[in-house]
Amino acid sequence: MAALNFLCCHAAALNKTHLHCGKNDKSVVRKKVEELLLVTKKKKAAAPTLPHISLQNGNWVKLICGASFEDLVDVRNLSLVYTLAGVDCIDCAADGAVVNAANEGIDVARAILPIRRPWVMISVNDDEDLHFRKAEFDPDDCPIDCSRPCEKICPANAISLQGELGSFQPGVITERCYGCGRCLQVCPYDKIKATSYARDAAATSILLERDDVDALEIHTNGRQTDSFEELWNGLRESVKHLRLLAVSLPYIGDSTVSLMNKMHSILECDISCWNLWQLDGRPMSGDIGRGATRESIAFALRLASADDKPPGFLQLAGGTNAHTVEGLRKENLFQTRSICENLESSLVSSSNALIGGIAYGGYARKIVGRVLSRMESETGLVHIESSPEHLLMAITEALNLVGGVKSYTTSP
Known part of the structure; x- marks a missing residue:
């Protein structure tokens, strides 16, 4: 099945389609997504390569x-x-x-x-390698009047000085930090350090x-x-x-x-x-x-x-x-x-x-992450297939990037 090309040719059109499924009815949601993504299954297209x-x-x-x-x-x-x-x-x-x-x-x-x-x-x-390190600091050591530039610059939303992100404790959310080091460079008090590991x-x-x-x-x-x-x-x-x-x-x-x-x-x-x-x-x-x-x-x-x-x-x-x-x-x-x-x-x-x-x-991660963040704030859902509208938005973003190399576009 040349499924990938079907997605490519019709992602833009699919993204405009409105679904009316209960957000908890996962079987109906999945059926709707399948119908949308397979809408052109009878058309000829080259199969994706290995x-x-x-x-x-x-x-x-x-x-x-x-x-x-x-x-x-x-x-x-x-x-x-x-x-x-x-x-x-x-x-x-x-x-x-x-x-x-x-x-x-x-x-x-x-x-x-x-x-x-x-x-x-x-x-x-x-x-030792930049890709294998984590930022860390003690939020109790941070001055009260700090403007918190580390939070603003973190591309992974891995820093929260007030613990706003669900059950996470204030500071660095370890599993989200991927070691880019941008927070180290902007901390005005030199409170942040990087811990490397192998x-x-x-x-x-x-x-x-x-x-x-x-x-x-x-x-x-x-x-x-x-x-x-x-x-x-x-x-x-x-x-x-x-x-x-x-x-x-x-x-x-x-x-x-x-x-x-x-x-x-x-x-x-x-x-x-x-x-x-x-x-x-x-x-x-x-x-x-x-x-x-x-x-x-x-x-x-x-x-x-x-x-x-x-x-x-x-x-x-x-x-x-x-x-x-x-x-x-x-x-x-x-x-x-x-x-x-x-x-x-x-x-x-x-x-x-x-x-x-x-x-x-x-x-x-950034272009799809924007959709994931919007989905969570708008619906409270965490699995993207549970929200077809957001899933199609995310697929369109991903196709635009991948398609530049694969030589397809999301234009219908």
Whole structure:
């Protein structure tokens, strides 16, 4: 069934449709959503491709829920919406409860519309990393007259000095904080600190044995490979059934490609799946604006032209948003025939694109998060499929983003 394209062609029209179902009648609501999303099921359209084919075609899209983001309700709802929008992979924290939430969202989406399942990825780190930290402070130490800039700047709504958010205590809501560090920079009294941590290799190995985890991503800071090798030694026996292994790294100048080759030499004997290099241009900044994506595109431009880089797909992250595809097109990187013909190996087949795809994190969460917040304030509901109007709003937002890479739009 070419369900994904039906959504694409008709999301705008669906969004204008008014439903009149009791909010507690979930069976009726689900039926209405199915009817709306399948309204054009008799029309011809191309079926969505498998994730690894998307990588080869250069239109792979990954949703980054956040390596430290552990709000189970949001992870579930985001996974549901972006599965319907057609992402190829959902990246989440290496935590059993978070993985369960992501898979629940995927399952609910596929119960609404029987489309192909995206891969589920978990993220771990080999050393201190911006993506694996949490802000913390004691709200009792905050001056009474503080203007609370930390609350205003937090993109995850993870700070509440008066405990307004339900049953949460004042301070940092740990499960919502994903370590962006913006609150540290604006605190006028230097009261906020960041606590870093590393995911445990043994616990991660157990998750990798699950049949609903398809991919692993290792975040490295690029300083050296000793800790990377140590982590890999703890995981290598658990990666046999994975479909994808990714390494996320920052740009470290002229030594970037050398570092990648060293890491690849550590990995190559143990993996028999696809491999990918996540180019983390400007971490956790995609929701800021147009300029945030420049570093990610510049990173991609440097790597795409490097002749001695190791095998593997290249995927952008860090600062990616609605302007990223436009920037890639300007540099002739988006879905362009590869100038490299030596990519064939047991790990990755030849690619039709210089860049395999794009991962969206903060920006993807922001545009759908606005709908989730509105739904909760207007209806009190927490599961987005219980409110068809909000579900369709969220799908439209997600389709606009994913469609920029997949080359479809929400115009009828």
